[in-house]
Amino acid sequence: MSRRRGSALPIVLVILVVIAAGTVLAIRVFGDEPRARRAAANQSAPSHPPSTTAPPTTSTTPADQAEPPLWPFRTLEEARRWQVEQAPAGHSPWHADAEATALAFTTGYLGFTDVDTVVRSEIEATEALVKVGYQGESGRPAPAATLALVRFGDGPQAPWEVVGTVDDTMSITEPAPGVEVTSPVRVGGLISGVDESIRVQMRDPAAQRPVGEACCLPAGGENSPWSTPVTYRGASGAVLTIVASTGGHIADVERFAVIGVRPAT
Incomplete structure (x- = not known):
């Protein structure tokens, strides 16, 4: 019985390592996606759109x-x-x-x-x-x-x-x-x-x-x-x-x- 428990322990550790790696991968993938979307949105929509009209005449008001x-x-x-x-x-x-x-x-x-x-x-x-x-x-x-x-x-x-x-x-x-x-x-x-x-x-x-x-x-x-x-x-x-x-x-x-x-x- 003791030999069975000792042989099963490495298998359990391997399974836990695989699960943890998959969790980290999932966090990286889904955690980065909103950030990438925000960056893309910031690049595609500038805060000050370029003007399509000529600059106004200089005046003092x-x-x-x-x-x-x-x-x-x-x-x-x-x-x-x-x-x-x-x-x-x-x-x-x-x-x-x-x-x-x-x-x-x-x-x-x-x-x-x-x-x-x-x-x-x-x-x-x-x-x-x-x-x-x-x-x-x-x-x-x-x-x-x-x-x-x-x-x-x-x-x-x-x-x-x-x-x-x-x-x-x-x-x-x-x-x-x-x-x-x-x-x-x-x-x-x-x-x-x-x-x-x-x-x-x-x-x-x-x-x-x-x-x-x-x-x-x-x-x-x-x-x-x-x-x-x-x-x-x-x-x-x-x-x-x-x-x-x-x-x-x-x-x-x-x-x-x-x-x-x-x-x-």
Whole structure:
């Protein structure tokens, strides 16, 4: 009896080994099949199918930029209309000039008639920085603000649009550019200077005069915070320009900063 059990043991071990090998083979075959299918599916269906149409015309739209468009165009459609219909007829050629647009914004839209000089500019294909200023005590232009502009329309000949300021010693940090606001809106920022008097206006491109104003907030120091509530009325629904300015030492307006916000509907 003991010899029978000893002789049967190798046979049982062989059978177990065969069964285990078959199980491993089955796991490999059926376990790899779904993975292979997923790989094939990923190769045959790319996540970004190739486009069958020509690339669109390059344009600058409000969605492409952090700051909303301020002036001179209220919408992208207005800018395109000038580009297609009015520019070929010679109407308002200054739209194609970044420096001329910056000065028209400052002296015309904001009403800062003494800030009528380009101190320095950096103009690239789609963006521009134009530093504007006034006549200083030494007879040289004194900088008041650096305006940021972008091409607003289609292609390399699109008109220029003011979208804000690059702040040096005066800034608006509240509210954030492009947010919806209700009246009264709290406007605040930072300023460096001595015996400053801050005036805040809210301008609507559809109105001749400011739709809101607060004056005159005393300020001074090094990067000192300032803040004031501003009540506005009669907004047309277009982007509102918040402009904070200070002056009175040499000129009525010696420094200013602007941002754009949207009135809540």
